[in-house]
Amino acid sequence: MNIINHENILKKGKYKNISLKSINKKTAIKLYTFMLNLRLCEEAIEKEYHPADEMRCPVHFCVGEEAVPAALNNLLENEDYLFSHHRSHGYYLAKNAPMKKLFAELYGKVTGANSGLAGSMDISYAKNNFFSGAILAGATSIALGVAMSLEMKDNCNSVAIAGFGDGATDEGIFWETLNYAGLKKLPIIFICENNNYSTFSAMSTRQSGAGISERAKAFGVNSKSIFGNDVCLVNQELKNAISNARKGKGPFLLETFTYRISSHVGTISDENVAYRSKKEVSFWKKNCPIKLLEEILLKKKYINKNDIKNITKDINKEIKISFDYAKKSNFPNISSWQDLNISSSTPTADKLLKDYEEKDFDTNQKIIVEKGF
C-alpha cells in the first residue's frame, strides 16, 4: 500500500506530479497570485516585526503552507464559514478579509479587524464568516456547530470549513467532533494541514496507529490524504468535498501533508531546538507550493517572468498601503469594559418578553428530596 506520511514523502525527492489538467488558466493564475500574495505578506511582516517591535503580539507565520488557503479562497462563497487555527493569516485572506485590517490588527490599532483586541492568533472577520483561535481543536468543534445549524435551514447549501494542524488531533474533542459529523452527515469539511510538528514534537512521538485520515473513516467520515504542496491537487480534492457537502452528502476530511518553513512562532529561528534536520527543511523549500506551481505555469506558458514581476509589484503596493494604514491608525479606546464582555442591551428580550409582578413565595412548603436518583 502506498501510504502517505512525512517519512515517505522525504524519500521521494522532488515532487514531479503537479498537473494543470483539473483547472483552467484563470484559476491557475488565481491560485498562484493568492499564494504569492500570502507569502509576500508574511515575509513583509517578518521583516518589520523585529527590531521595530511595533507589532506586539505572537505571530505564527505560515510560510510554506499557502496551498490550502489558496484553494479555499478559490472555492468558498461569502456565506460559507471558515474556522482557522492560530496560524491564521492565510485563512483570513482566503475569506477575502481586507489585508490592511489584518496589518492594523497586528499593530493593535482601532482599525484592525477586531480593533486590536484579538491579534494574530484570535483574529476574526465576522462579516465574511471567518473565525480563528489558538486552542487547537476548539475551533474545529465550533465549526461543527455551525454545520449543524446550516443543516437545519431550508434551501441552504452553505458549508463550514475547519482548518487545523496535526496537533489538534492530539486533543479528544477533535474525535468527538468527527464522530458527530459522521453520525449526522453534516456539511463540514475538515482540513488537516499536517506539517508533522505540534510546535516541536513530531507526529511519530505523539500518535500511533493508522494516521489521521484513516482514523477518520472509523468515525464514519470519508477522507483522503494527499501531498499538500500541490495546490492543484488540493484544489481538486476540496472542490469535490465541498460540492458533495453542499449536496447534503456529508462531511469529509482532507489530510494535506505540508510543511512550515517558518519557526513555530515569531521570526527568530528555532533551529537551536534541533527538532528537525537541515535536509528536511531544504527538501520542503525545494518543494514549496509556490515554486511547484510557478514552474509548471512558466513551462506551460500560462505566465512569463514579466507577468510574475507585475503581480509582485501589485502585491507589494498593497502591502505598503496596508503598513501605512496600520501605522497611521489610532490605538483603541475602551468606554465600557462591561459592555465589551457582556451585551448591555437586550433587544430581542425587550421585544418578546414582558415584566410581571412576583407574588409572595410560600415559605412554609416542605423541601422534598427525591429518592433514588
Added chain:
Amino acid sequence: MYKKITYAAAINQATHQAMKLSKSVMIMGQHIDFSPGVFGTTVGLIDKFGKKRVRDFPAAESLMTAAGIGAAVDGKRVILVHSRIDFMLYSLDSIVNWLSMWRFKSNKESNVPLVIRAIVGKGWGQGPQHSKSLHSWFAHLPGIKVAMPSTAFDAKGLLLESIFSESPSIIIENRSLFNLTDNVPTSPYRVRYGKAAIRKKGKDVTLVAIGSLVIDALKAAAILESEGISVEVIDPRTLTPLDSETINKSVLKTKRLAVADPAWHSFGAASEIITSVSEKQAKQMKANPVRITLPDSHTPMSAPLEKKYYLNKERIVLEIKNLLI
C-alpha cells in the same frame, strides 16, 4: 394570569414558550427526548418541535458546548442541559476559552446567545461527583452571566430572559428546588439580570441567601421573627451581574450582614458579596460579617454525614444569633 406550578414545570413551560416564540431556539442535552425529560423539565419538547431542534446528544460534553457556540454564531438561540453540572466540566475549554470571550474577541460584532442549564444534585447520597455547585467559578469569568433561581417564578423568567438575551449565561439549578411550587404567570415574561429580590423585609440583620438556601433562609427568618429578631432576606437571583446596590442599601439600614451560600467556604460568592459591602461601609457596621457556607470539603455519601455537611434553617438561626451577640 398566574398558576401555581412547580420549579421543574416552570422550566418546562419556559422552554416550550421560547421554542414557540422563535424558530431559532433549540435545545441539546443527554436524554432530553426521553419520557422523564431531565426531571420533568424537557417533557413534551420532542413531540412538538422535532429531533433537530430538540437534540439528544452523546456524552460528548465538550463538543456539545462547542457545537452550541457554533449554532449560536449562525443565529440560533441555544439551550444546553446538563442533568449533572459535574459532566459539564468536560467543556471547560469551550466555556472559558471560547464562549466567554467570543463577543470580546470580535469587538462586539459577533454574539453567542447560549444558555447552559446546569443541575446540582443534593441528598440521597449523591456524593462528591453529583453535588457540587460551582457558581463562583463561573461568576469569576468575564463574558458570562450566572443566575441562581430559587423560585419557580424566577426559574421561568430567568430562563426566558437568558434565551432571548444576546450574551451567554449559565443557570445553576439545585435539585432540591424542583418540587417547590410558586405562582407563575402563564404567559412568557422576563426576570432581569442584576436585580435582587427582597424576599422579606427586616431591620436587624441583612441575610443574603443564594439559590437553594433562599427557602431555608426564609424559614430561619420566620423563626427569628417569632423571637423578636427582624431579618431582611435578600435573594440576589443573579451573581453576574450582582445587584450589590440593593444589598448595600439594606446593610446601611441593618448594619449587619450574613451571606448563606450553598458552596464551599473559601473564595466563593459569599466572600465576594461581603467584600462588595465591606468596601463601601465596613466602618459603619455593628458586627463582623459572616459567611454561612458548606465546609471546605467534598460531599460525603453516608446519610448522617450528609446531613451534617449541608446547611439548614437551624444552622442559619444560630449564625444570625451569633451576629447579634
